[in-house]
Amino acid sequence: MRTNFQHLLIQEDNHVLKISMNRPEVYNAFNDTMLDELGEVLETAAQDAAVRCVVLTGTGRAFGSGQDLRSFATIQASRGDTPIKVSEHLRKYHRIVRAIRTMPKPVIAAVQGVAAGASCNIALACDMRIAADNARFIEAFARIGLIPDAGGGFFLPRLVGIGKAMELAMLADEVSGQEAERLGLVNRCVPLDEFEEATEAFAQRLAAGPTRAYALIKELMNQSLESDLETTLRFEGELQDIAINTADHREGVSAFLEKRHPHYQGN
């Protein structure tokens, strides 16, 4: 896997791939290079069997501040009075959201400090979120007359319900780490001085789990978000047919019967 990125730091340890967005001087705002690099590394990680859990985080005092407004203003200015079609540019975000959702392994967002705009929504697209108690989630879009993008229109109402999603999107107020935990926006919020250790423990636990079953769980949950009971029951059967034939399932049952901890290989 390529590790020499301009705006990403990459660490691989014990089957956990940690991707740190690294433009701390702008709170890790997305420019084109960082968007492309993140898309690339996520797609590579999806294919790499040695990676069994991915952690997405930010350096400095933020997870990320969304689109780099300075670099986008330059593009806007160069167009003069011609209307801009931002949907082309948003494809770079869609590549990232798709890579996260289809990745056959867990992806955790580890959020400390600011997570605003598209960065907030990339965190919401991850499978789970761990936050430090200094986290500041901001659906910042309406502050500048925009609407949630980068998947926020899909994940936000599904995570917090339609009423709260409307409030967060329209008022664009900050949500603290503790409040995010209460709302179900994050899975857990921990004190900042325990954040790194807690994130690592969370990721290592997932990386030691039955990775193939996790991939099937993702498929099931993704499908369930857009489906009815009958279709979901049928799909559960199809996926369980796969899970029951995995080496990890056999190991799990053997470990249970032998009263020991299972050692999952991820297949």
Ligand code: LHQ
């Ligand atoms: C930034 C940014 C930033 C550049 C902080 N850009 N420099 C998609 C497609 C096309 C167009 C538009 O958008 C999108 C999707 C989106 O993501 S829209 C939403 C874009 N993001 C925002 O609107 C958030 C903008 N940032 C803020 O409102 C504040 O910075 C927050 C509330 C995040 C943090 O406030 P503070 O804690 O007071 O920090 P700060 O404002 O002092 O920021 C620290 C530095 O980071 C500062 O630089 P400086 O040189 O002055 O120290 C900021 O200019 C820079 N920065 N966000 N998105």
